[in-house]
Amino acid sequence: MTAVPLLVHRGDEQHGVDRYAREVAAAVARARDDARLVLPADVPDGAAVHVHFTDRLWGSSPGDAAEAIERIAARGPVTVTLHDLPQPSDGEASLARRSDAYRRVVRAASAVVCNSRHELALLRTHVDAEADATVVPLPCEQPDEAPRPATVRREIGVLGFFYPGKGHREAVVASATLADPLPVTAIGRAAPGHERELAALVAEAAEQGVAVTSTGFLDDDALRAAARSALVPVVAHRHVSASGSLTAWTAAGRRPIVVRNAYFDEMAALRPGTMWIVEESGLAGAIELAARVPETTWLQPGSGVSPTIDDVAEAMLALWDRA
Missing domain, CATH: 3.40.50.2000 (Glycogen Phosphorylase B;)
Known part of the structure; x- marks a missing residue:
């Protein structure tokens, strides 16, 4: 060994x-x-x-x-x-x-x-x-199956560090087309060096009638709580190779709306039923439906989320044995 x-x-x-x-x-x-x-x-x-x-x-x-x-x-x-x-x-x-x-x-x-x-x-x-x-593959925790929050925040949640291409702008554009636009919350802080771009998006969104706010950095418990209390979870990355934000939504018990690309198609096959994949042109319609029927944004009990972090550890141990 x-x-x-x-x-x-x-x-x-x-x-x-x-x-x-x-x-x-x-x-x-x-x-x-x-x-x-x-x-x-x-x-x-x-x-x-x-x-x-x-x-x-x-x-x-x-x-x-x-x-x-x-x-x-x-x-x-x-x-x-x-x-x-x-x-x-x-x-x-x-x-x-x-x-x-x-x-x-x-x-x-x-x-x-x-x-x-x-x-x-x-x-x-x-x-x-x-x-x-x-x-x-990135691991996922077992989804939180605690009782759902009694109240939710009327917002679109985009989880993880803010940086251009992370999907915040796409969420704003989609929201602006709705009859009653939803605010967009960046659940997390700006990635280092991107603070001005976040401020610029806040200003641009306001001109379109969409309020954008950022929670700043959240520890694990606070991030989980924020993910569970957002009305509409959205993952709309343009720039993605693998996504911890997606697994964080899943661990929170949510079934986010996800804009299709090759990576998310791969993850949908790996963890069936854990995301709602749409084309970018369908993002606004999916947000509108999710706001009316929030049940669509929650995982069903028993949803499969492997590999777990312990599976990753075993895979790494096997790699080091070979290497």
């Missing part, structure tokens, strides 16, 4: 990828006594490590982030879970920089994990056509 590599995190309490790295590490530790969660500075020379990589977490630029991983790999073997894969919605210049950074990380790693087949396709299309990776 192969020893568990050191499980590296960045010490960022609010970044979703770093929070996920710690969740996976905790699940691995439940299965194996030799699991250790460490910061990069605590990795000794020669140690095998596993990292969760997105360029925005590891450096001030994609190149700096790749260099950080290369420095670790120069001291010992590295396996890596990739997040936020480069894709055309990055914009041409950013796509080129990010693709180069991810290519460097892949070449430094002894084994690579993606969180969806969609991400693997992005990896091979925009990073390295010959790249090999194991697909380990």
Whole structure:
């Protein structure tokens, strides 16, 4: 049985990828006594490590982030879970920089994990056509089956960090077409560097008769409560490789309206009945129907949500044994 590599995190309490790295590490530790969660500075020379990589977490630029991983790999073997894969919605210049950074990380790693087949396709299309990776889908908690809130907020909820392409603008546009527009609430805070864009969307939406607010950062319990009390849950990402926001809605017991793309089609097949997929042209109509019939936005008891976090831990242990 192969020893568990050191499980590296960045010490960022609010970044979703770093929070996920710690969740996976905790699940691995439940299965194996030799699991250790460490910061990069605590990795000794020669140690095998596993990292969760997105360029925005590891450096001030994609190149700096790749260099950080290369420095670790120069001291010992590295396996890596990739997040936020480069894709055309990055914009041409950013796509080129990010693709180069991810290519460097892949070449430094002894084994690579993606969180969806969609991400693997992005990896091979925009990073390295010959790249090999194991697909380990993001886990989901068992849905909250507590009694539903006695009252709900009359709003469209969009969950997770705000950044362009996350679906907030699409929710605003859809709401503005309704006879009685619903406010849009960003359940979470602006991603670092995108605060001005959130403020700009608030102003633009007001001109269309739609109020937009942000809750700011919420801890797990507060986020779950906000997700359960929003009238209409919406996932309308334009820029997505894998989505923790989707699994957060599911864990809250909600069946969100989801604008179709390849990733969400993959997740709908993995977890049947947990989302309401529509074309973008049908988003406004679905929101209007959900507001009239809120029952459509709640999961049925017993909905299947595997893999769980413990399933992910077992998949990672199997990967390290092979690697």
